[in-house]
Amino acid sequence: MNIEKTIKEAKLKIASEKIKYNEEMKNYTSFKIGGPAECLIKIDSTEDLKEILKLVQEKQIPLTILGNGSNVLISDKGIEGITLIIKIEKLEIEENGDKIKVTVGAGEKNAKIAREFLKKEISGFEEISGIPGTIGGAIRMNAGAHGKEMKDIVKKVKAISYNGDQKEFTNEEMKFEYRRSMLKDEKYIVTEVELELSKGKKEEIQAKMDEYKTFRKEKQPIEYPSAGSTFKRGTDFITAKLIDEAGLKGYSVGDAEVSTKHAGFVINKGNATSEDVIKLVKHVQEKVYEKFGKKIELEVEIIGK
Numbered sequence: 001m002n003i004e005k006t007i008k009e010a011k012l013k014i015a016s017e018k019i020k021y022n023e024e025m026k027n028y029t030s031f032k033i034g035g036p037a038e039c040l041i042k043i044d045s046t047e048d049l050k051e052i053l054k055l056v057q058e059k060q061i062p063l064t065i066l067g068n069g070s071n072v073l074i075s076d077k078g079i080e081g082i083t084l085i086i087k088i089e090k091l092e093i094e095e096n097g098d099k100i101k102v103t104v105g106a107g108e109k110n111a112k113i114a115r116e117f118l119k120k121e122i123s124g125f126e127e128i129s130g131i132p133g134t135i136g137g138a139i140r141m142n143a144g145a146h147g148k149e150m151k152d153i154v155k156k157v158k159a160i161s162y163n164g165d166q167k168e169f170t171n172e173e174m175k176f177e178y179r180r181s182m183l184k185d186e187k188y189i190v191t192e193v194e195l196e197l198s199k200g201k202k203e204e205i206q207a208k209m210d211e212y213k214t215f216r217k218e219k220q221p222i223e224y225p226s227a228g229s230t231f232k233r234g235t236d237f238i239t240a241k242l243i244d245e246a247g248l249k250g251y252s253v254g255d256a257e258v259s260t261k262h263a264g265f266v267i268n269k270g271n272a273t274s275e276d277v278i279k280l281v282k283h284v285q286e287k288v289y290e291k292f293g294k295k296i297e298l299e300v301e302i303i304g305k
Helices: 003-010 048-057 110-119 136-139 202-219 241-246 275-292
Strands: 019-024 034-042 063-066 072-074 079-086 091-096 101-106 155-160 167-169 189-199 257-258 266-268 301-303
Touching: 003 019, 003 034, 003 048, 003 101, 034 048, 034 101, 048 079, 048 155, 063 257, 079 189, 101 110, 101 202, 110 136, 110 202, 136 189, 257 275
Parallel strands: 034 079, 063 079, 072 301
Antiparallel strands: 019 034, 091 101, 101 189, 155 167, 155 189, 257 266
């Protein structure tokens, strides 16, 4: 299928500048790795999303959904079909005493809304504030840090199915677990989220955010491109500790390296490829299993051909 021809013939209402062909995905991921997307479209409204979903269904086009590209490893061979970057922005705040209802668009970046919450003295998001990515991505994987996860503050989630049906899910219906939600299995795209937060004091919120920022700077290799924490924690073990004890800190394949600062992170030292990362990950998994009999799983999602 000629994607460019198909899209042009569809005469979409989406502005042409939001649609790109054979776009290098390394420019859209925090890992700075990834081959070309056959077609990349930036989506900033539910109307645009519905229009694309209709076309995808009619023409049976492969579909990939991305937010800020912060928890993914994209294949060197790229992505077939249409790749959507969800940029839906919205921030509405309703105060009711100490309880605060916040409605957030799925494309809003965690860091950006954390700054808004600080200005308006809204507490409960500080732990999440340093997680790179968007709200939509954070919901999908139930992102968390410092003892808090998205499930602790989410009230409702609005999403659209790949068939174009809109639905609202309660916290319970989202089936949040460690680093996953039902969105990992069901074909729904988050468009909007309702969070329940509380009134706080600016100095206290700022102090917490500063503390978590300092922790990230000291403990995590934020000076290098990465996809965040590469491996999931174990049920009865700390994954990074086992990788460290297996002597794998600093182990590299090409420009992909197990961080010497935090063994749970694989970093891109310059020109790492997805193949480098995958080879390194397999080696780490094999060595940890060999030495400790523990299977470690990827937290990062691999996307593409």
